[in-house]
Each structure stands twice: as structure tokens, then as C-alpha cells.
Amino acid sequence: MTLLADTLARIAGPDDAAARAARARQDRLTKPPGSLGVLEDLSVRLAALAGACPPPAPAPVAVAVFAADHGVHAQGVTPWPQEVTTQMVANMRAGGAVVNAFARQVGAHVRTVDVGVAGTLAPGDDLTAVKVRPGTADMTAGPAMTRAEAQTAVEAGIRIATGLVADGYRLLVTGDMGIANTTASAALVAVFTGADPAEVTGRGTGIDDATLAHKVDVVRRALARHTPDPADPLGVLSAVGGLEHAALAGYVLGAAAARVPVVLDGVIAGSAALVAAALAPDAVAACVAGHRSAEPGHAAALRALDLRPLIDLDLRLGEGTGALLAVPLVQAAARTLTEVATFDSAAVSERG
Ligand SMILES: Cc1cc2ncn([C@H]3O[C@H](COP(=O)(O)O)[C@@H](O)[C@H]3O)c2cc1C
Numbered sequence: 454m455t456l457l458a459d460t461l462a463r464i465a466g467p468d469d470a471a472a473r474a475a476r477a478r479q480d481r482l483t484k485p486p487g488s489l490g491v492l493e494d495l496s497v498r499l500a501a502l503a504g505a506c507p508p509p510a511p512a513p514v515a516v517a518v519f520a521a522d523h524g525v526h527a528q529g530v531t532p533w534p535q536e537v538t539t540q541m542v543a544n545m546r547a548g549g550a551v552v553n554a555f556a557r558q559v560g561a562h563v564r565t566v567d568v569g570v571a572g573t574l575a576p577g578d579d580l581t582a583v584k585v586r587p588g589t590a591d592m593t594a595g596p597a598m599t600r601a602e603a604q605t606a607v608e609a610g611i612r613i614a615t616g617l618v619a620d621g622y623r624l625l626v627t628g629d630m631g632i633a634n635t636t637a638s639a640a641l642v643a644v645f646t647g648a649d650p651a652e653v654t655g656r657g658t659g660i661d662d663a664t665l666a667h668k669v670d671v672v673r674r675a676l677a678r679h680t681p682d683p684a685d686p687l688g689v690l691s692a693v694g695g696l697e698h699a700a701l702a703g704y705v706l707g708a709a710a711a712r713v714p715v716v717l718d719g720v721i722a723g724s725a726a727l728v729a730a731a732l733a734p735d736a737v738a739a740c741v742a743g744h745r746s747a748e749p750g751h752a753a754a755l756r757a758l759d760l761r762p763l764i765d766l767d768l769r770l771g772e773g774t775g776a777l778l779a780v781p782l783v784q785a786a787a788r789t790l791t792e793v794a795t796f797d798s799a800a801v802s803e804r805g
């Protein structure tokens with residue numbers, strides 16, 4: 454059995470008994486029932502995932518930043534040169550990117566993963582080198598990668614998640630770095646939601662109207678060339694995906710198999726989660742939508758996954774930044790079930 458098949462077989466749905474216990478406990482805590490809104494639903498989901506009420510604390514936290522390059526960069530879909538991917542990974546290793554600052558803010562460990570950058574990175578303990586190939590091929594000219602490469606990248610993501618859980622991390626966060634990766638994200642979202650490319654393609658790092666129209670056309674041409682079948686997620690990845698999308702899909706699957714929550718960042722993670730959900734629908738039970746990014750494809754992905762984003766700050770960066778900002782909300786939701794007294798235990802009178 455392959456690692457992918459084995460992982461898919463281990464993913465099960467939410468535990469209904471733990472969910473019921475968490476819902477009942479929320480109603481007994483010393484606050485008006487329902488007064489913690491979305492955080493109550495989140496606490497119930499954490500209990501259902503863990504199969505326990507209260508759920509274990511979602512800590513310590515690790516963010517894995519999956520970095521890769523994109524052949525579709527040659528189509529002029531982003532104003533940034535491709536070498537920025539490799540340069541930013543070096544910046545992250547030095548602790549100087551936004552993801553590092555936000556990780557320090559919430560006490561998260563940052564794991565940088567080279568799953569396919571085009572440049573060369575110096576080896577070191579601070580980099581997990583699992584380069585499948587040095588960037589994808591241009592999806593408008595042919596498949597982005599082979600099916601075997603897509604599976605290898607998915608399995609690399611599974612191994613990262615499994616390794617972090619083995620190291621004791623109990624809340625995983627998605628991160629990405631890959632110039633042009635919002636183009637691959639838009640293509641994936643269009644395939645899995647059935648949306649028109651014009652509805653789910655956004656401005657990424659910042660492009661003008663003419664470049665946006667061109668980017669929509671690039672996505673349209675790639676989809677027309679490959680007609681990817683959403684029932685064949687590895688086929689979709691190989692046609693129009695990115696190596697970081699494949700690894701992120703595996704990371705979500707690995708977290709779900711370990712029943713550890715995974716906080717999704719922006720449109721790259723959202724599109725990868727669609728791949729994971731197509732492979733294993735129950736994997737969504739492990740996913741928490743950290744935020745909603747400004748990319749239109751992200752909102753479409755979250756709707757398809759039926760996930761409600763915790764924060765909405767018009768962020769459009771990626772790296773894991775929006776998801777990291779949501780970490781205290783996830784931890785606070787769990788803390789309500791572990792630390793808040795009940796009406797009985799605190800001898801507080803109930804409403805009349
Ligand atoms: C300096 C810099 C740092 C970044 N950190 C994340 N991204 C984000 O922007 C890129 C995707 O946008 P597009 O598809 O428009 O190229 C990805 O690397 C994503 O992680 C960055 C982009 C840049 C330029």
C-alpha cells in the first residue's frame with residue numbers, strides 16, 4: 454500500500470458523541486448559551502476531531518511553509534521575478550519574513566520546506582529539502598508535472614505533518630511561498646468548484662486590470678487544454694497544480710489522519726484543501742479556516758468546503774500569515790471547554 458492510500462484509509466469522520474458532549478458542555482458553561490458564537494462551533498469541531506471533550510490543547514504550534522516555483526510564471530501572470538521564491542525562503546530561514554514575525558507572536562515553530570523551488574538553497578537543519586523537481590512546467594503548454602511527481606509531493610506533505618505530530622506539535626498551520634502560485638490556485642478552485650476562471654482569479658501580489666484579464670485567459674487556456682476531472686485529484690494536480698499545492702494537500706491529509714487540527718491560510722491553502730477533500734471528504738473535519746484572503750478564489754474555496762473563516766483583514770500575502778493570526782482564537786475556543794466553570798460547579802443561578 455502506498456503512503457497516500459494508507460493515509461486516506463486512516464481518515465475518519467468527526468466523532469458525534471464527542472461533538473454532542475461538547476455542545477452540551479457549552480450550554481452548561483457560565484455564560485448565556487450561544488454567547489461565544491462561532492467559537493462555540495469551533496470548540497465542538499475540535500472535540501469531534503479529537504474524539505474527546507474537552508479536546509486536548511491545540512499547542513504547541515508549527516507552521517510548515519511549502520515553497521515551489523511555477524512554469525506558468527513565463528506567461529506573465531505576476532510582476533515578480535521567479536527568483537523571489539528562493540530568496541524569500543532564505544529570508545524565512547533567517548527569520549526576516551512576515552511569517553516569522555507572526556509565528557513569534559503566537560509562539561509557533563516555522564518549518565521551511567523546499568518541495569520544488571527553481572533555485573538552490575544551502576542545506577541546513579532549518580530546511581526540509583524534499584525537492585520533487587525544480588518548479589513545475591507551464592500548464593498552458595502541457596501538464597505542470599507528472600502524476601507520479603504529484604503523488605510524491607502529496608506524500609512529502611503527509612510526511613511533514615506526521616513528523617510534526619511525532620515531534621509533539623498539536624496544531625498545524627499551512628504556509629506557502631511560490632511566485633505565480635495564485636494562478637495555479639485559481640485553476641484548482643475553478644476545477645473543484647466549477648466556477649468560471651473570471652470569478653476565481655485574482656490580483657495575487659498586485660496586478661493591473663490588463664494583466665488580470667490576461668491571467669484569467671491563462672487559466673482558461675490551461676483548463677481548456679487539460680479538461681481536468683475533479684474526480685481524479687492527482688490528475689488535476691498534475692495538469693494545473695503546483696508542487697506546494699500537492700504538498701499542502703498531503704499536509705492536510707496527514708493532519709486529518711492524526712486527528713490534529715490544521716489551520717488553513719489563504720487561497721493557496723484553500724485550493725489545496727479542495728484537493729485533499731476530493732481525496733478524502735472527511736479531511737475537512739480537521740480544517741479550520743484561519744482567515745479569508747482578498748483573493749476571490751479563496752472565498753469560493755471556503756464556500757465549497759463549508760468552512761467559515763475566523764478573521765477577515767483584507768490580507769493577501771500567504772506564507773501562513775493569516776492562519777497564524779487566527780491561532781489564539783483556535784486555542785481560546787478549546788480553552789472554553791477546559792477552563793470555564795459550569796453553572797453547577799460555580800454555583801451560578803440560571804436564567805428564569
Ligand atoms: C516579496 C514577496 C513575499 C511573499 N510572501 C508571500 N507571497 C505570496 O505571493 C506569491 C503569489 O502571488 P502571485 O501569484 O501574484 O505571484 C506567493 O509567493 C505567495 O506566497 C509573496 C510575494 C512576494 C513578492
Ligand SMILES: O=C(O)c1cccnc1
Nearest residue numbers: 657719720746769770771
Ligand atoms: O490568499 C493568499 O494567501 C495570497 C494572496 C495573494 C498572494 N499570495 C497569497
